Each structure stands twice: as structure tokens, then as C-alpha cells.
Amino acid sequence: MSNKVRVAVVGYGHLGRWHAQKADQFDTCELVAIVESYSANQEKAKQAHANTKIVNDISEVMGEIDAAVVVTPTSTHYELVKMLLENNKHVFCEKPLCSTVEEANSLKENLKEGLVLQVGHSERCHQAWELLNKDIGDIKGAATLKIERVAAFKGRATDVDVVQDLMIHDLDLTRFLLQRKVKSVRAYGHKIRTGKWDQVNAVLNFEDGSVAMIASGRNHVREVRSLEITHDNGCFFVDLFRNKIATATDTDYGEGEYVKEFDYEKRDHLLIEQENFYNSILNNKAPMVGYEDGLKAIELVQAVLTSLETGKEVEV
Known part of the structure; x- marks a missing residue:
């Protein structure tokens, strides 16, 4: 391979357009093709990427690429990723990796x-997590984690429920931040607009006594993305929508707590992810979020969905 990764972006919908735009910005990759089957999206791709091939199927350019960025509906991920790996192509796949644990194991x-x-x-790309470690240190003792991610209905991702669409972000974040093993999951939810779970609340119990409470919804009048961690070193609150942080830590000043509030840097997460992807390929390094992380997220998604359907606590 040369010093450039030849890449195709598969899917030119809402998120695919952003990924194609990012791929055009790197010296470490060449955007060889955009794969899109809908004619309206094909026209948009041609206008935005005049020097890039626009094709209907990934097989048309399989011999011309080293890697692919898969940004298609979740239900198509498994077959696409499987085909690409079978053809010895590197793959960046938007979350979730696929629809079921069985599919993920097969990959x-x-x-x-x-x-x-x-x-x-x-x-995982938020600067907030770096500041968490810097400001109040490692998460010690049994922690309590509260996450809320709700938004108005946008008409997108209706092929999946809110657990696979939104909550999966926070199921992964919970593992990433706490670095502890989940013991069980109990979930509650409602099917409101799509015929699938549109509002879900999940409680994750960890082996060390930590608890995570996650609320996800896509039928709200306001958008909220927030996370709060309370543990032995203090409390850390993040408004992920407004890029604001509040911390409270024990200090040397005597009794009480010292509270700080500040903004954190807004980052281009897609740019960071793609940069890591191409660097991982060129330098033969593990990616920032690999197969095992994708599998664990799907296992938690499946546990939440099983709890919703059975009305029972599910061991993980």
C-alpha cells in the first residue's frame, strides 16, 4: 500500500455526506468512490464530489479500494462488512457494527x-473525558452514572429502535468511562411513534456495585445530552449539547466542596475517527474503537431489548 489509503464511502444519506466530506480533507486517503443506490442522493454526491466515482454497488469498485467507510442503515451492516472483510478490505462501520450478537460473532x-x-x-471523542481524568482523577469506588439523551422526532433511523439508534452511544460510553463489568440490565420503555421502542430507560448494575441509569428518547420537545458521574473523588457533570462541564471535588481547604464550571473544546468527531482509521491502517495499529468494543455494545443493546420484551432483569 502507498502512503494513501484508497477509500470508498458506502451510503450518501445524512451521515454519509459528512463522512465523504471528511474523507476529502486528508492527505492520508484518496476518496475513490461513493456508493449510493438512490438517484436523488447520487445527484447530490455528483455535485459535491465531481472528481469521485459515484456507483450503485460496492462490487463495482472492490478492486480499486483498500478500505471502506460504511454509513448505511443498520440492517445492511452485517452483509456489507462481511463482504468487505472477505475481500481483504479495511472497514470503518458506523455504529452499531451490526444488528445482533450472532451477526457480530460471525464477523x-x-x-x-x-x-x-x-x-x-x-x-468517545469528546474532550470532556480527558478533562474528567485531569480534573477529578480516576473513578474510584462504586460510581453512580446518569445519562440522558433525548431529542425531537427527526424521521431518521426509523429502521431501528431508540436503543440501537441513540442509547447504544451511552451503553458504549458507560463501559468506556467506568471500565467495569456489567452484571445485569433492567429496562423500561414505550413504543410511541415508529412501532418500535421510542422511549427507553435502562439501569445497568455492575459487579463492583456501580450503577448506570440511561434515558434515551426520540419523541421530545427539547434536545438534551447530559452525563453525570458521582464517585469517591467527587462529581463530574457534562452538558454534551452545550459543551459545558461542572465539577465538585474534595479539596485541601477544609470541609465542603470546591465547585468549578467551564466550557470544553468542541471537536469534529467524524474527522477524529477517520484520521484514526487511516493512521491505524498505514501504521498497522489497533483502532480507537475496535471489533471487541463493537461486540460489547451490541451485547448490551441485546440485553436491554430482552429486558424490554420480557419485563425482567437480564444477566449479562
Whole structure:
């Protein structure tokens, strides 16, 4: 391989357009093709990327690429990723990696040594998590984590429920931040607009006594994205929508707490993810979010959905 990764972006919908735009910005990759089957989206792709091939199917350019960025509906992920891996292509797949744990387990058979498979759990890219460690240190003791991610109905991602669409971000974040093993999941929800779960609240119990409470919804009048962690070192609150942080930590000043409030840097998560993807390929390094992370997120999604359907607590 040269010093450039030849890449195709598969899917030119809402998110695919952003990914194609990012791919055009790197010296480490060449955007060879955009794969899109809908004629209206094809025209938009031609206007925005005049020097890039626009094709109907990935098979048309399989011999011309080293890697692909998969930004298609979740139901198509498994077959696309499987085909790409079978053809020895590196893959960046938007979350979730696929629809079921069984599909994810099957993909491992196709993940040959030297191939990069990265999953788009972009919420890990917030600067806030670096500041969490810097400001109040490691998360100690049994922690309580509260996450809320709700928005108005936007008509997108209706092929999946809110757990696969939104909550999966926070199921992954919970694992990423706490670095602890989930013991069980209990979930409650409602089907409001799409015939699928549109409002879900999940409680994750960890083996060390930590608890995570996650609320996800896509039928609200306001958009909220917030996270709060309370543990032995203090409390850390993040408004992910407005890029604001509030911390309270024990200090050397005597009794009481010292509270700080400040903004954090807004980052281009898709740009960070793609940069990591191409660098991982060129330098033969593990990606920032790999196969095992994608699998664990799907396992938690499935546990939440099982709890919703059965009305029972589910061991993980």
C-alpha cells in the first residue's frame, strides 16, 4: 500500500455526506468512490464530489479500494462488512457494527490479521473525558452514572429502535468511562411513534456495585445530552449539547466542596475517527474503537431489548 489509503464511502444519506466530506480533507486517503443506490442522493454526491466515482454497488469498485467507510442503515451492516472483510478490505462501520450478537460473532471469522475494523462510537471523542481524568482523577469506588439523551422526532433511523439508534452511544460510553463489568440490565420503555421502542430507560448494575441509569428518547420537545458521574473523588457533570462541564471535588481547604464550571473544546468527531482509521491502517495499529468494543455494545443493546420484551432483569 502507498502512503494513501484508497477509500470508498458506502451510503450518501445524512451521515454519509459528512463522512465523504471528511474523507476529502486528508492527505492520508484518496476518496475513490461513493456508493449510493438512490438517484436523488447520487445527484447530490455528483455535485459535491465531481472528481469521485459515484456507483450503485460496492462490487463495482472492490478492486480499486483498500478500505471502506460504511454509513448505511443498520440492517445492511452485517452483509456489507462481511463482504468487505472477505475481500481483504479495511472497514470503518458506523455504529452499531451490526444488528445482533450472532451477526457480530460471525464477523470475527472474517477479521483476518492485519485488517482494521473500526466502529463509529463517536461519543468517545469528546474532550470532556480527558478533562474528567485531569480534573477529578480516576473513578474510584462504586460510581453512580446518569445519562440522558433525548431529542425531537427527526424521521431518521426509523429502521431501528431508540436503543440501537441513540442509547447504544451511552451503553458504549458507560463501559468506556467506568471500565467495569456489567452484571445485569433492567429496562423500561414505550413504543410511541415508529412501532418500535421510542422511549427507553435502562439501569445497568455492575459487579463492583456501580450503577448506570440511561434515558434515551426520540419523541421530545427539547434536545438534551447530559452525563453525570458521582464517585469517591467527587462529581463530574457534562452538558454534551452545550459543551459545558461542572465539577465538585474534595479539596485541601477544609470541609465542603470546591465547585468549578467551564466550557470544553468542541471537536469534529467524524474527522477524529477517520484520521484514526487511516493512521491505524498505514501504521498497522489497533483502532480507537475496535471489533471487541463493537461486540460489547451490541451485547448490551441485546440485553436491554430482552429486558424490554420480557419485563425482567437480564444477566449479562
